[in-house]
Amino acid sequence: MPVAMLILACVLWAVSFPxxxxxxxxxxxxxxxxxxxxxxxxxxxxxxxxxAAIMIPLIAHQLPTRKELIQGxxxxxxxxxxxxxxxxxxxxxxxxxxxxxxxxxxxxxxLVACIKTRRAPTLKVLTATALVIIGGAILSGVKPGELKIxxxxxxxxxxAFIFTFQILTLENPKYDGNRGIPVTFAMCAAIAVIxxxxxxxxxxxxxxxxxxxxxxQAFTLILVLALVCSVxxxxxxxxxxxxxxxxxxxxxxxxxxxxxxxxxxxLPAMLGQLVHSGYPNESLTFxxxxxxxxxxxxxxxxxxxxxxxxxxxxxxx
Numbered sequence: 001m002p003v004a005m006l007i008l009a010c011v012l013w014a015v016s017f018p019x020x021x022x023x024x025x026x027x028x029x030x031x032x033x034x035x036x037x038x039x040x041x042x043x044x045x046x047x048x049x050x051x052a053a054i055m056i057p058l059i060a061h062q063l064p065t066r067k068e069l070i071q072g073x074x075x076x077x078x079x080x081x082x083x084x085x086x087x088x089x090x091x092x093x094x095x096x097x098x099x100x101x102x103x104x105x106x107x108x109x110x111l112v113a114c115i116k117t118r119r120a121p122t123l124k125v126l127t128a129t130a131l132v133i134i135g136g137a138i139l140s141g142v143k144p145g146e147l148k149i150x151x152x153x154x155x156x157x158x159x160a161f162i163f164t165f166q167i168l169t170l171e172n173p174k175y176d177g178n179r180g181i182p183v184t185f186a187m188c189a190a191i192a193v194i195x196x197x198x199x200x201x202x203x204x205x206x207x208x209x210x211x212x213x214x215x216x217q218a219f220t221l222i223l224v225l226a227l228v229c230s231v232x233x234x235x236x237x238x239x240x241x242x243x244x245x246x247x248x249x250x251x252x253x254x255x256x257x258x259x260x261x262x263x264x265x266x267l268p269a270m271l272g273q274l275v276h277s278g279y280p281n282e283s284l285t286f287x288x289x290x291x292x293x294x295x296x297x298x299x300x301x302x303x304x305x306x307x308x309x310x311x312x313x314x315x316x317x
Contacts (some may be wrong), residue, residue: 002243006252009236015267016196018228022271022279023221025189027212029277032240034212038202040087042212044080045195046222052188064182072186073176075238077142079187080194085159092152101153103136103257104160109167109250125247132254139257139291159192160276164250170238171246181241187238188230251302258292269302 020043027039064072086102106129121129169175186299203209213219241249264282272279 002240003238003248003252005240006249007255009233009240010170010256011259012228012233012236014091014263017260018264018267018271018279019221019224019229022268022275022277023218023225025272025277025279026218026221026275030215030218031208031211033204034208035202035204037088038199038204038208039212040194041084041202042199042208043084043222043225044087045192045199046193047225047230048188049192050153050226051234052185052192054226054231055185058145059182060256062179062182062218064186065178067175068182069180069186071169072183072238073190074169074277075166075187076182076190076194076200078162079171080158080191082166083191084198086194087163089155089159092155093148095136101156102163103156103254105164105167106132106204106254107310108161108164108217109247112164113247114243118280121247128251128298128301131301132251132296133290135294135298135313136254136257137291138287138294139261161182165239167246167249167253170241170249176242180235183238183289184231184235187234220274220304221271229309240258247300251299252294255299258295261288261292 023043023154024036024039027034031039109128110125114121199209213222261282265284266281268279269281301317
């Protein structure tokens with residue numbers, strides 16, 4: 001069940017990529033004076049603020065405890081800083097390169113596990129990690145000879161390193177017993193608070209604090225991001241990831257670009273009609289099939305004869 005729920009979280013996260021692209025097309029056409037950096041950071045503030053507002057009825061009868069607030073705030077700090085670096089890095093590197101480098105956490109997590117346990121990674125973990133790296137490179141179209149480390153790539157690698165701490169925060173035994181919904185609410189609220197002053201500083205005019213979401217098309221897309229990709233995906237992650245190891249969770253999360261590649265086969269044209277902009281569907285390619293197959297094979301390998309991981313939340317007596 002935990003693995004299936006985390007895969008579902010990846011499915012929900014994958015929706016965000018074509019939705020954000022469509023929203024960017026709508027906003028840049030309507031607000032030519034706003035920079036891409038401002039719009040990217042504004043979106044993070046808006047979607048997580050709306051997600052926190054949506055969750056208020058859900059936590060009305062299960063208010064976050066002090067321990068849940070602390071964990072949610074730490075998740076928000078790691079996630080907010082990581083997403084900010086990733087968004088900034090996208091201004092200086094290709095999206096395909098960013099997608100590939102972001103998967104660096106699947107390499108970092110086994111190294112952290114080795115340091116903590118003082119044991120070398122198993123052959124299964126090494127093989128699965130290698131399959132993910134190769135599959136990610138094929139899927140994103142990155143070629144070894146073309147990969148350079150400039151400021152965009154360095155920022156993306158730093159974001160991947162920070163995302164590692166977000167994943168490890170959910171595995172920390174000091175937060176055993178925390179509930180996923182209150183933690184997710186605290187995380188969403190923390191991210192919104194972190195980005196608000198940055199948005200206020202970068203806004204070209206005071207009106208730009210509201211105008212990016214001032215049309216029904218833009219608000220609809222932001223609502224999808226808040227409900228599906230923030231409340232839904234992070235709610236599943238914060239609830240179920242403590243039931244698997246951080247290393248395994250990191251490999252499971254690499255299935256996200258596979259689902260993204262599937263969604264962009266049909267969603268862009270539908271979203272393009274919504275925002276009245278040309279946004280063509282992508283086509284099925286060898287890279288998608290080969291890269292996606294290797295990533296899925298890595299995750300199947302990790303599940304092969306897997307020992308049960310003790311749940312972070314003990315069952316009720």
